[in-house]
Amino acid sequence: MMALNRGKEEEAAPPTAKPEDLSRYLPFDGNKAYQHLVDVCKLGPRVSGSQAMKLQQDYIQKALTAAGAQVQFQSWDIRHPETGQPVTLSNIFGRFHPERTERILLACHYDTRPYADEDPDNPKAPFIGANDGASGVGLLLELARHIDKLDTKYGVDIVFLDAEEFIFDRERDPFFVGSTYLAEKYRNADINFRYKWGILVDMVGDKDLQIYQERNSISWRDTRPLVIDIWRVAKKLNIPEFVSRPRHTVNDDHVPLHDIGGIPIIDIIDFDYPSPGYGPKYWHTTKDVPENCSADSLAKVGKVILTWLQELE
Numbered sequence: 001m002m003a004l005n006r007g008k009e010e011e012a013a014p015p016t017a018k019p020e021d022l023s024r025y026l027p028f029d030g031n032k033a034y035q036h037l038v039d040v041c042k043l044g045p046r047v048s049g050s051q052a053m054k055l056q057q058d059y060i061q062k063a064l065t066a067a068g069a070q071v072q073f074q075s076w077d078i079r080h081p082e083t084g085q086p087v088t089l090s091n092i093f094g095r096f097h098p099e100r101t102e103r104i105l106l107a108c109h110y111d112t113r114p115y116a117d118e119d120p121d122n123p124k125a126p127f128i129g130a131n132d133g134a135s136g137v138g139l140l141l142e143l144a145r146h147i148d149k150l151d152t153k154y155g156v157d158i159v160f161l162d163a164e165e166f167i168f169d170r171e172r173d174p175f176f177v178g179s180t181y182l183a184e185k186y187r188n189a190d191i192n193f194r195y196k197w198g199i200l201v202d203m204v205g206d207k208d209l210q211i212y213q214e215r216n217s218i219s220w221r222d223t224r225p226l227v228i229d230i231w232r233v234a235k236k237l238n239i240p241e242f243v244s245r246p247r248h249t250v251n252d253d254h255v256p257l258h259d260i261g262g263i264p265i266i267d268i269i270d271f272d273y274p275s276p277g278y279g280p281k282y283w284h285t286t287k288d289v290p291e292n293c294s295a296d297s298l299a300k301v302g303k304v305i306l307t308w309l310q311e312l313e
């Protein structure tokens, strides 16, 4: 081999790769996303059916309308798991180009857990959910501002899912109530559109960001290509926090949307909060506060999704 190639090295050298011009991508603003996160956390714990949840619904509706979306509430009643009283739940849709029949679904949950029940010192403390709740809201509200500028054939639905974790008793109460309701309606209703792809974001604000591939998303045959594509975009944007290997299997809202609704949807989640290993754990504790999240992390995830949307064929 060496002998054969001698003298041809210059000729055989690949042309110098021109670095790709990244300036054509829309400018996702991490500070705006983080400000939304702070604003909704200021409302207090946003448990399904609570007054703070109602205020958050107004906040989301206002921001979506300002972004040019058509806002729709998908509302229904359940019984409160503790008291049996009726509670009205709502998934909030911000729809762009609602007439388009091929659509993209971008989702997060916006309710917060009733208690910080994994807190080692105070498991009955109220839970603020800066990362587990508000980070998805902040990211999707900032993303919404750019959707109308996309040159795409797809319609986009941004959805804020209720009652992901309206959990008072882990053995008794159902998870994913909002996404399950959406999935059943989508499957059974006589709708004239279909979701080509879906992306769920959850826990995307961690200051110490590492996004591994979620194991369901990389394993399902219909979603695997989307995982590969998203991590390809992250690599192109020089965002090494998207780590190209699986780590956790996360049971999250994407599971009912995929398994019941048949929607090819992946979960983008940093389940190590703050970091992998044996250090402190902020998940479902009183440490899940805005100070442990950052604009920079939200910007990284937001840029990847926005760029992916821009390149979508």
Ligand SMILES: [Zn+2]
Residues within 6 Å of the ligand: 113, 132, 165, 284
């Ligand atoms: Zn949670």
